Amino acid sequence: MSSDTIPFDEASAEALLMRFLAVDGVTGHEAAIAAEVSASLVEVGVPPSMIKYDDAHKRIPLPTETGNLIATMPGTRPGPRLLFSTHLDTVPLCAGAKPKREGDRIINEAAGAALGGDNRTGCAVLVAMVETLLKHNLPHPPITLLFTVREESGLHGARELDPDDLGGAAMGFNVDAQVPANLVIGAVGQVNWQAEIHGKASHAGVAPEKGISSTLVASIALAEAHKNGWFGKINRAEGKGTSNPGIFEGKPGASAGDATNVVTDYVHLVGEARSFDENFAVQIAAAYEAAFETGRLAVADLDGNHAKVKFTAKPSYPPFQLPEDSPAVDRAKRAAETLGLSAMTLHSNGGLDANWLVRHGVPAVTIGAGQHEIHTVNEFVDLPQYFDGCRLAIAIATLDD
CATH class of the missing domain: 3.30.70.360 (Alpha-Beta Plaits)
Incomplete structure (x- = not known):
């Protein structure tokens, strides 16, 4: 499926991003954004019975409002279960953000605050992907969605995750980077x-x-x-x-x-x-x-x-390193190629939820969705890259095994 054949609604995806950017949810205080994401999943067609919160917050050694948000979707065709993940929280500098479109960018018009593209872009990508799959009846294998808490303050949500809640996912795709096809396959x-x-x-x-x-x-x-x-x-x-x-x-x-x-x-x-x-x-x-x-x-x-x-x-x-020819890396590369994107594999000197997902037994590749100048008052989201991140997630989900 090429970028020309993916029935992707950019206006709807942008509206989701703006909706999530406007909700505060600094690390440890994710209840409001989790509720907003959960509501949006129901709105696009995910049955409430398939959405739950885990109890990871009870094991996190810092006050945390809620557990990780997890949704499971049955497949419409056979294939290994895929995990798509991102984190709900932002750094404290993002409190009070007011997103505004300016050309091909989403900026923050609230003085002295960061935007929160890290990681509202990831939240919006996952919901936009699900909306596209369900609205257009696109064939896909079973899918688990994971929205973690307290990533910004120590990867706690991913660390305290019960792997059984992932439904036996064979591979994962974590949305938490800048350029969509720059695939992070290892981290310190x-x-x-x-x-x-x-x-x-x-x-x-x-x-x-x-x-x-x-x-x-x-x-x-x-x-x-x-x-x-x-x-x-x-x-x-x-x-x-x-x-x-x-x-x-x-x-x-x-x-x-x-x-x-x-x-x-x-x-x-x-x-x-x-x-x-x-x-x-x-x-x-x-x-x-x-x-x-x-x-x-x-x-x-x-x-x-x-x-x-x-x-x-x-x-x-813990650190991790996925082989270049591992199934998760191969799937991400092939999906990028279908969109005409040039895939490149990278390693990160910072920690990601993927560090713990790999330790939990789910090989996870991190992809990007246009977040720039994160953790600063100059933060912005590049909309063309964000849309490419959405398309890449859809391509990964619908790619033939």
Whole structure:
């Protein structure tokens, strides 16, 4: 089926996008947008009995209004069940967005806010795809639709998903990128780490030698990580990856230290390690732990006492890599070709719901739908790319096996 033969209604797809962009749903507060998407699915012909919410929010360690939204559709022809996924939430900067069409773009006319194309484009693509399939009776295999929560704050909805709720999907197609036919077939994994340093306060002008500076311990540790090649972009014989200590603070909501005349007694650092090799990401975090031990031993008070350091590391999401010839990648490539699009496979240095979908046993390719300048006040949606994203989803769903 070529782009000329797909009976796709651009005006209806644009209306869906504008409808979803106008609904707030920052991460953790997805109830309103989930209800809007659910209502739109019913409007285009999905029976309410085929739509449900799971209980993933009960397992997410952050307050979350609702579970993942899941819809299952029977096939009109034989074939493996296909999963189409996207996420419901936006970053907090998108609160109060007011979408407006300007030429071939959807922009935000609300000052100081992002638009939310990430990922209202994905929500609209999935509903537009279903509308097209049902309205025109296009043959398709069984389909599961997945709209996840809390993607933007840690991929939590996809992580806490029960794979059995996907109905035995054989392959997945996640809508969460920019250019439709730039197929993301692999992504890094991430380990998050924290270091709490308990030093000892003293008067910095009268008796600094009686104190143990947590700031100095942390500074030596970071310098040690940098010296040994574990800071920033990492390219070692053992592997490749990145790291970043992103937060350097005191007690929650406070600075590291209270005054210039007091030796800092407490510092809290939060960082990350990323790699396409799951074990190497763990190794990066372990190198930071060793660096903090070096920093701890390098600083002592007048009596030879050292700081106490509590270091913890926890995997955030696993990496994945789909073979170029895997069925999911092949299907996406062939679907793009039917539309005259040039498919290209890419790897992401950021996490996606696909990271967890693959871990749950569903090989998932991420496709795009025109989202640009995401997470910024300059965000916009490129409508021609969005329409191509809709057509690509339809082509994937209707492609002969």
